[in-house]
Amino acid sequence: MNFFERFDHILQSKNSLLCVGLDTDVEKMPASVRRQPDPLFAFNRAIIEATAPFAAAFKINTAFYEAHGVAGWQALTSTFKYLPDDVLKIADAKRGDIGNTAKMYARALFEVLGADAVTVNPLMGLDSVAPFLQDEKKGVFFLCLTSNAGAEDFQHFSDGERKLYEVIADRVASWNERRNCGLVVGATHPEELRGIRKIAPQLPLLIPGIGAQGGDLQKSVQYGAGENGRGAIYNSSRAIIYASSGEDFARAAAAAAERTRDELNEAKKNTCNCSQLC
Amino acid sequence: MNFFERFDHILQSKNSLLCVGLDTDVEKMPASVRRQPDPLFAFNRAIIEATAPFAAAFKINTAFYEAHGVAGWQALTSTFKYLPDDVLKIADAKRGDIGNTAKMYARALFEVLGADAVTVNPLMGLDSVAPFLQDEKKGVFFLCLTSNAGAEDFQHFSDGERKLYEVIADRVASWNERRNCGLVVGATHPEELRGIRKIAPQLPLLIPGIGAQGGDLQKSVQYGAGENGRGAIYNSSRAIIYASSGEDFARAAAAAAERTRDELNEAKKNTCNCSQLC
Numbered sequence: 314m315n316f317f318e319r320f321d322h323i324l325q326s327k328n329s330l331l332c333v334g335l336d337t338d339v340e341k342m343p344a345s346v347r348r349q350p351d352p353l354f355a356f357n358r359a360i361i362e363a364t365a366p367f368a369a370a371f372k373i374n375t376a377f378y379e380a381h382g383v384a385g386w387q388a389l390t391s392t393f394k395y396l397p398d399d400v401l402k403i404a405d406a407k408r409g410d411i412g413n414t415a416k417m418y419a420r421a422l423f424e425v426l427g428a429d430a431v432t433v434n435p436l437m438g439l440d441s442v443a444p445f446l447q448d449e450k451k452g453v454f455f456l457c458l459t460s461n462a463g464a465e466d467f468q469h470f471s472d473g474e475r476k477l478y479e480v481i482a483d484r485v486a487s488w489n490e491r492r493n494c495g496l497v498v499g500a501t502h503p504e505e506l507r508g509i510r511k512i513a514p515q516l517p518l519l520i521p522g523i524g525a526q527g528g529d530l531q532k533s534v535q536y537g538a539g540e541n542g543r544g545a546i547y548n549s550s551r552a553i554i555y556a557s558s559g560e561d562f563a564r565a566a567a568a569a570a571e572r573t574r575d576e577l578n579e580a581k582k583n584t585c586n587c588s589q590l591c
Numbered sequence: 592m593n594f595f596e597r598f599d600h601i602l603q604s605k606n607s608l609l610c611v612g613l614d615t616d617v618e619k620m621p622a623s624v625r626r627q628p629d630p631l632f633a634f635n636r637a638i639i640e641a642t643a644p645f646a647a648a649f650k651i652n653t654a655f656y657e658a659h660g661v662a663g664w665q666a667l668t669s670t671f672k673y674l675p676d677d678v679l680k681i682a683d684a685k686r687g688d689i690g691n692t693a694k695m696y697a698r699a700l701f702e703v704l705g706a707d708a709v710t711v712n713p714l715m716g717l718d719s720v721a722p723f724l725q726d727e728k729k730g731v732f733f734l735c736l737t738s739n740a741g742a743e744d745f746q747h748f749s750d751g752e753r754k755l756y757e758v759i760a761d762r763v764a765s766w767n768e769r770r771n772c773g774l775v776v777g778a779t780h781p782e783e784l785r786g787i788r789k790i791a792p793q794l795p796l797l798i799p800g801i802g803a804q805g806g807d808l809q810k811s812v813q814y815g816a817g818e819n820g821r822g823a824i825y826n827s828s829r830a831i832i833y834a835s836s837g838e839d840f841a842r843a844a845a846a847a848a849e850r851t852r853d854e855l856n857e858a859k860k861n862t863c864n865c866s867q868l869c
Contacts, residue, residue, distance in 0.1 A: 336692070376692045379699035386664040409712060410685050411739040414614070414654045421657035434687060436714045436734060438741020456714060461689040463716020470758060472750055480748060 316430065316452035316493035320517050323401055324369050324543040330534070330577040332370035332403065332519065333570060334550025335360065335392065336377050343560050353378065353388035356562075358395055360554050363567035367574040370401035370546050372519070373428075393426045401546070402429045403519070407456060409434035409441050416444040423451050430454060432497055432519070435481055439488065449491040452517070457481050457509060460499025460522030478505070479512055486513040495519060498537065500528025500547065507536040510544075518545035523573070524552030534580035542581045549573055594708065594730035594771035598795050601679055602647050602821040608812070608855040610648035610681065610797065611848060612828025613638065613670065614655050621838050631656060631666035634840075636673055638832050641845035645852040648679035648824050650797070651706075671704045679824070680707045681797070685734060687712035687719055694722040701729050708732060710775055710797070713759055717766065727769040730795070735759050735787060738777025738800030756783070757790055764791040773797060776815070778806025778825065785814040788822075796823035801851070802830030812858035820859045827851055 314322070324330060335357055339347055342356050349355040361371065373392055378385035396402050404426055408418040422431045423445075430452030433445055445453045458468055458478040468478040475483075485494050496513060498506050500522035510518075518537050522528035530547070537545040553573065557565030592600070602608060615631050615638075627633040639649065651670055656663035674680050682704055686696040700709045701723075708730030711723055723731045736746055736756040746756040753761075763772050774791060776784050778800035788796075796815050800806035808825070815823040831851065835843030 374688075374692055374695075376686070376688060376695035376699065380695040380703065382668060382699070382703040383661060383664045385699075386661045390660060407686065407688050407712070408654070410652075410654060411737065414652055417652075417654035417658040421654065421660070421663075425658065425660040434685070434712050434714055436712055436745055437737050437739060438744030438746070440739050440741040441737075442741075459689065459715050459719075461715060461718050463718040463720075466716030466762060467714055467755065467759065468716070470748065470750065470755055472748065477745065477748055477755065481745065484744060 315449040315491060317517065319429070319450065320401065320452065321543055323399065324546070327369045327399065328578065329367060329369040329574045330538065330545060330547050330581070331368050331570060331574040332372050332546040332548040333360070333364050333368045333553055334372045334374060334405070334521070334548045335554065336374045336550040337554065338377060341555050341558065343558065343562055345560060351384070351388055351391070353381065353385065354391040357388070357392045359563040360566050361395060363563040364553065364570040365397055365400060367567070367570040368400055370403055371396055372403040372405045372548050374550070375404060375406045390426060393428065402427065403454070404428035404431045407432050407434050409437050411437065412440050412444060415441050419444045423448065432456065435485065442488070446488065446491060446493060449493050452493050452495055454495040454497045454519040455481065455485045457485070457496040458498050458502055458505055460501045460526050460528060464499065479508065482509045482512040486516060489516065497521065500530065500533040501526060503529045503532035503536055506533060510536055510539065514539065519548065520545050521548040523547050524549030530576055531580045534577060535584045538581055538584065542584070547577055593727040593769060595795065597707070597728065598679065598730065599821055601677065602824070605647045605677065606856065607645060607647040607852045608816065608823060608825050608859070609646050609848060609852040610650050610824040610826040611638070611642050611646045611831055612650045612652060612683070612799070612826045613832065614652045614828040615832065616655060619833050619836065621836065621840055623838060629662070629666055629669070631659065631663065632669040635666070635670045637841040638844050639673060641841040642831065642848040643675055643678060645845070645848040646678055648681055649674055650681040650683045650826050652828070653682060653684045668704060671706065680705065682706035682709045685710050685712050687715050689715065690718050690722060693719050697722045701726065710734065713763065720766070724766065724769060724771060727771050730771050730773055732773040732775045732797040733759065733763045735763070735774040736776050736780055736783055738779045738804050738806060742777065757786065760787045760790040764794060767794065775799065778808065778811040779804060781807045781810035781814055784811060788814055788817065792817065797826065798823050799826040801825050802827030808854055809858045812855060813862045816859055816862065820862070825855055
């Protein structure tokens with residue numbers, strides 16, 4: 314089963330477009346969790362148990378673990394191991410380097426951590442991303458148009474006809490020989506998302522920014538989910554995992570995850586999903 | 592002392608433009624080192640002792656450590672601790688993400704590992720790089736024009752007047768309020784390096800590719816080293832640390848480092864270093 318098939322199978326069987334982002338921060342946990350020997354993993358375990366029924370994917374943001382050095386990498390490893398097999402395990406690492414180095418990053422993320430998919434920064438071009446694309450079962454979401462304000466600085470650089478993010482979308486579509494390429498497109502740019510969907514109608518999208526970043530959920534689904542309604546997953550991190558800062562954090566996260574999954578499914582129903590993305 | 596002052600001080604006091612790259616690979620070590628309990632660190636310790644007299648900087652490529660998971664991060668931490676204080680310690684991590692995540696990467700690299708400088712991918716724009724620029728003592732080398740073939744794919748994208756890598760150089764120069772911004776420019780593009788030097792005459796450059804990647808050392812110094820001859824450091828990884836695959840690897844690395852330092856200093860002498868970069 315290649316990555317596209319797996320992606321589609323999971324979204325269908327879980328009846329969910331939701332990706333839960335584990336941007337786990339010790340300072341935002343309840344005191345009882347913070348006092349545990351491995352607080353990052355203790356928090357994640359509770360969040361995973363509570364939210365997995367509603368999630369198609371979990372996105373683990375490597376920065377939040379690296380900030381704790383060796384202990385953080387231990388928690389990162391334990392978290393990947395703990396994730397159930399019926400969700401996509403995404404290492405949000407945004408790596409990218411020359412070929413022999415990219416090979417090492419691919420090994421770290423796919424083999425050592427056991428990720429099903431990774432995020433990759435495409436700035437260094439094809440030979441820097443090729444090592445991530447060798448295994449058809451493993452997916453790669455390339456940064457295309459990100460959800461932050463700084464996306465304007467370079468991603469909108471234009472040759473008069475096309476902007477850089479459109480060139481990236483087009484190029485990534487051409488790299489998709491093994492049906493394992495996807496794109497990262499922020500929910501904060503729904504109109505641009507529509508254009509990207511036209512350039513790359515087949516590629517799965519990872520769409521961050523529907524939670525704390527305030528992206529437009531309805532339009533992101535309308536323009537992103539594609540003809541069968543299973544062309545994208547929508548990430549929310551802070552709005553789910555820190556839904557409550559108290560001892561009821563796991564229950565609150567479950568409720569936020571369920572609500573977000575339902576909102577996404579509702580948005581999908583209200584979308585005509587024709588090929589015009591109208 | 593801000594990063595620019597520190598950079599200049601070290602290059603002058605060590606009389607060297609050489610950066611030794613610790614892309615440490617267990618498969619390329621002599622058997623006696625590979626058998627040790629922490630082979631990555633054992634190899635690095637021997638290489639650091641042998642080459643530090645000739646180096647202004649060490650660049651530690653995080654991918655090669657992450658590929659070993661928790662044990663790799665332990666070796667990465669030990670390696671940073673072991674580096675002497677009279678060299679620049681560069682974490683070659685090529686990170687880049689939205690603000691709250693970038694803050695975590697900055698903490699991981701500057702505080703947990705103790706790096707003096709990092710490499711950062713600027714694709715996500717100013718708010719994604721700002722957290723790395725808060726401390727004037729810590730340097731940030733932004734990817735501008737990389738040494739690999741894939742650099743053509745996006746870095747050469749042009750608006751008719753300027754290419755993306757020139758826009759990056761210009762923008763990074765405008766971010767340099769604390770005198771701690773630099774650029775990564777591959778030695779494999781000496782003519783383009785000349786143009787970048789004109790756009791950003793003040794920024795320190797990190798120039799990879801003079802070793803195994805076959806970049807032009809003479810021209811890279813001519814166009815990169817700047818008016819005072821101390822505007823750039825030149826990285827060689829494989830050609831130094833794997834100069835011998837036998838038990839004499841440390842001695843061979845020392846000889847290769849000394850020779851490369853001397854070649855760089857010789858190239859500097861043969862350069863007119865006027866402001867025209869002729």
